[in-house]
Amino acid sequence: MPTSYEIDHTIAFPVLIGDIGGTNARFAILSDAYAEPKEFPILATADFSTIDEAIQTGVLDKTSLQPRSAILAVAGPIKGDEIDLTNCDWVIRPKVMISDLGFENVVVINDFEAQGLAAASLGQEYLKKVGGGEIRPSTSRVVVGPGTGLGVSGLVHARHTWFPVPGEGGHVDMGPRSKRDYELFPLYETIEGRVSAEQLLCGRGMMNIYRAVCKANGVKPAAKTPAEVTAHWADGSDPAAVETIELFVTYLGRVAGDLALVFMARGGVYLAGGIVQKILPALNQPRFREAFEDKAPHSQILKTIPTFVITHPLAALSGLAAYARTPVRFGVATEGRRWKA
Template sequence: MPGEDDHIMMKFPVLIGDIGGTNARFAILVDAYAEPKEFPTVQTASFATIDEAIQTAILDKTSVLPLSAVLAVAGPVDGDEIALTNCDWVVKPKQMFETLGLEEVVVLNDFEAQALGVVALGPEHMEQIGGGEAEDAASRVVLGPGTGLGVAGLVHARHTWIPVPGEGGHVDMGPRSERDFTVFPHIEKIEGRISAEQMLCGRGLVNLYRAVARADGKQARFTTPAEITSAALDRSDATAAEALDIFVTCLGRLAGDLALIFMSRGGVFLTGGIAQKIVPALKNGLFRAAFEDKAPHNALVRSMPVYVITHPLAALAGLAAYARTPGRFGVEIEDRHWARG
């Protein structure tokens, strides 16, 4: 049965997991004071189910038997069978009692975990991209291009950090500049529209690159985000370089929109592997110019800092913080908490 108590205390050891469309990362917290015991990253395509992945890649590699699990998944958490947006895994918490020997399972949205990580991590794990000083207790927003595009807010109220999960990566994106109106007609659409995720994720960068090539009547030489990023950063391919410029510009526009929505005086946080790899492009001025181009509120967003989270396992850090001290966070667990019997 889903639990009704908003301030559960997890039974240790606790398995924590950050499950995205391509990669799944796991660790075990032996107790509230221990550092997480991390395991090698799992490729979701390598296992038919999440239960098989956890058993084979985690439980078979340790003598520690977790009693609880806090899992963050890339998709909305709804019902007793939770499908991921960009991979075939389905999380079935009740089944995990039998297959994995767990007594308790909490399932959160993956960017809810990223939002928790913003509080758990220190300044040594962040690189600032412009703006002023963050206000300690002010609202924050997290977004991250990866396999998809995740978005979450984080608000502070009654001495508690409250993550606000959602599907903000699927908002509409439209052209603004003259060049946009040349390129955007060539961007692959979903049911007639261009969502932010169609542009601002790994496949979105490929989508942009192909659109720029088509707009100029050129051949698209590259097929992967890594190839495009590499050629763009070393400026060895003009089409790739422009695609990445459009990518960071549109990311800046969206980040600025979200900053206004959440009044993010506590900062805007870019997370995930893509953001970490393109820091030079994020610092070339295009991102920040687009972020601040929010008349009549340019001055307001100009003061807001943007950070790239450089910690490789930010979501796990957030989940570990929640597992240790759930009362510190206003995480809504109704219909997202299952306990055996």
């Protein structure tokens, strides 16, 4: 294992890239630095007992390419030779991958670092702007992604290099502001007494809001899953679902604005994941940007910062591919996160 700060720019092709979430795992192979990624069917993590089994069955058995390197983005802290995933039973053991799957080296980074790499490399065709503001070149950016959990990463530009900054920003505190908030916050499910951002801004967070709204309104919940909430919101058939999505985008705007201030993200705030793509019409309504900009005494700063929805269907894989092709563009620290044969 490396013993000092290390950024290694040597990546041997072909490269397996993987985005490992709590629910799904997405893989692709780059045969060389100029090739488009060869994508494989999305795998449900619950269908495989280990990531090694998923890679062997879902990828290696379906191609004649033998990857020499693997770059994996995972939802969880990267510590030691056994990496537990936050919302999945898989444990990643890079040394075992090298011995059993034939890789020469394995790099493991945080899943939202990969989203940060995407925010630095995606073309405008994959970015849907929400509200005002303009990108200031070579300035910090933030990625916020409600999904199985709430992922957050920063992206700092220095010395002509993008440095992704992983963290656990999804677990910051949330508090009530409006009269309706004060009615609902006592009804939200907490985690050890806290209402964190992730308790409201992810799939289960959406259900947390929905159940609280139903309880406050004295009605029986009609939706049992986030997909049902968004469906009822879309067709307007359930007033509680409509209010849930309105609150969801308001809370997301507040958190995104807070993080924009933390990073002074004049390069923009980028919303990632399937949930935000599904509720894009709600994000385009004024309440998201109003909540984002409502940061006295710095509201004028927030008005200048743009916000985008990332619409690429495999954004994290796109970010990993950009890193694999030109690692010198990105300051991805590999200390303690790269294993070699």
